[in-house]
């Protein structure tokens with residue numbers, strides 16, 4: 361399925377997501393959908409026992425959430441949205457519906473019920489197309505649901521309470537978040553993972569494709585608005601239901617006026633996870649008079665045009681420590697954030713709204729708060745904080761990239777233009793100013809910490825008893841190695857100026873076998889003895905002459921059978937992917953990014969054999985090679 365054209369159909373429309381769920385916002389933002397967030401005020405209080413099946417409850421709740429927002433926006437004389445999307449996620453186990461726990465005891469009740477069993481997660485979704493006729497809101501509703509089966513392991517009391525005390529269960533259906541710590545409870549998932557997280561993206565795209573690219577006319581089964589629905593799509597409407605506006609909706613499955621907002625017993629059967637109304641809909645592409653042959657929006661190019669604004673919004677919010685304040689004090693109104701960070705209220709409000717649009721923050725009537733990923737990655741003390749690298753990107757890379765045109769024209773680094781200092785002084789700069797040095801170390805630490813597990817586990821390194829991480833900076837990778845290979849002794853070898861500043865970055869709990877830090881210059885000084893040497897994110901930075909010095913030294917000190925692990929982004933053979941590596945090259949360091957065959961060739965030149973390359977699919981790939989045994 362070509363996704364972009366489907367989502368592209370929504371580009372010119374005012375799309376509203378009637379949900380406060382940061383996960384839903386993130387899932388839709390990630391695929392490039394542009395939308396406003398207007399959380400629904402609909403209370404999830406429909407009588408569960410009146411629904412024949414749990415998914416009917418989820419679909420009806422999703423619909424009522426979306427209708428409440430559509431109606432509110434219309435009544436308030438705001439511009440009526442074109443499309444409102446509502447969703448509701450529930451867990452069903454032993455014929456019970458579980459929603460979000462109200463407190464820790466409730467979370468305990470839910471999780472212990474799920475322990476050791478398979479359950480179903482249903483997300484109901486409603487897509488409401490709105491239009492205004494006179495003063496009346498008219499809506500066309502498409503709804504569907506998706507089911508995913510999830511099985512939990514047996515959960516011990518201790519694990520259960522530890523998980524509950526993490527706070528994660530509280531805003532999540534069934535009391536767990538499969539995308540985070542809750543993932544550890546799960547034995548298997550059958551079906552759409554994102555459906556469990558809160559939004560069945562795949563089914564949603566298929567639904568949009570059905571709506572916007574209907575099958576050729578002769579295959580469409582038109583249902584006349586006044587026709588009697590067929591028995592397999594509608595349940596008996598006569599059991600006590602009057603012919604209310606809801607009845608009209610279900611009978612005709614088309615137009616609703618705004619008075620049909622009240623939830624009432626569902627009267628239709630949404631079997632087969634697809635709305636009974638869909639087939640009867642007019643192809644929407646033609647509704648606003650928009651021609652099908654109109655130029656398709658080049659969403660990728662539009663995103664690239666806006667990309668720098670998005671990056672800068674992230675950088676500025678990070679620099680102002682917005683995410684830190686919101687983590688400890690949120691939700692906060694724009695004026696409170698402005699007071700905390702000492703900025704203008706109007707500027708801050710725009711910045712915060714931009715962060716919401718980018719999926720970094722969420723906005724509710726109480727104010728702005730962090731999304732889960734902002735707490736993890738954007739706060740300066742987040743578990744996998746990228747704060748250091750973001751500040752480095754703003755303060756160092758941004759000025760360099762501002763001069764990219766000159767860099768390309770001249771084929772050289774632009775430090776002199778960006779910072780008034782020559783490129784050769786780069787490292788002197790880093791280590792002479794305490795502030796710049798710490799910023800640089802924080803940047804290196806954040807990436808090293810985030811990638812440490814991928815690098816440490818790319819190959820089984822348990823055979824190596826001693827490892828030396830050359831240029832290992834704060835020891836983020838070294839600490840991870842010790843965690844994974846408890847028998848390994850790890851030394852970090854780096855410049856004295858670096859080693860003098862590592863204390864801030866050490867993990868709080870003391871590891872049983874601590875990392876050894878040794879000062880030295882790997883171009884000049886003797887290297888410590890080790891079975892395994894590591895060069896993580898080093899080679900791409902240096903010119904060939906320096907690499908020659910370094911690899912010759914490592915090769916000389918390596919005993920036969922010892923190994924070298926190189927962690928870098930490995931380019932494809934065309935040297936155009938991954939984009940991160942190619943874009944990094946634009947900063948015009950004297951070093952270069954290499955393909956797998958180039959690394960192989962380079963390492964073999966220095967006496968290493970059996971070169972194995974592991975493309976991890978994450979931020980860093982790994983290359984392992986062994987020092988050749990001497991010929992007999």
Ligand SMILES: O=c1[nH]cc([C@@H]2O[C@H](COP(=O)(O)OP(=O)(O)OP(=O)(O)O)[C@@H](O)[C@H]2O)c(=O)[nH]1
Nearest residue numbers: 379380381383448449532533537538556557558
């Ligand atoms: O594994 C996961 N399961 C569920 C979730 C999140 O749980 C909630 C479900 O609640 P609901 O559908 O009622 O949605 P709300 O968050 O209340 O937002 P609305 O404004 O749309 O009502 C949902 O946020 C899921 O994302 C999860 O994160 N992981």
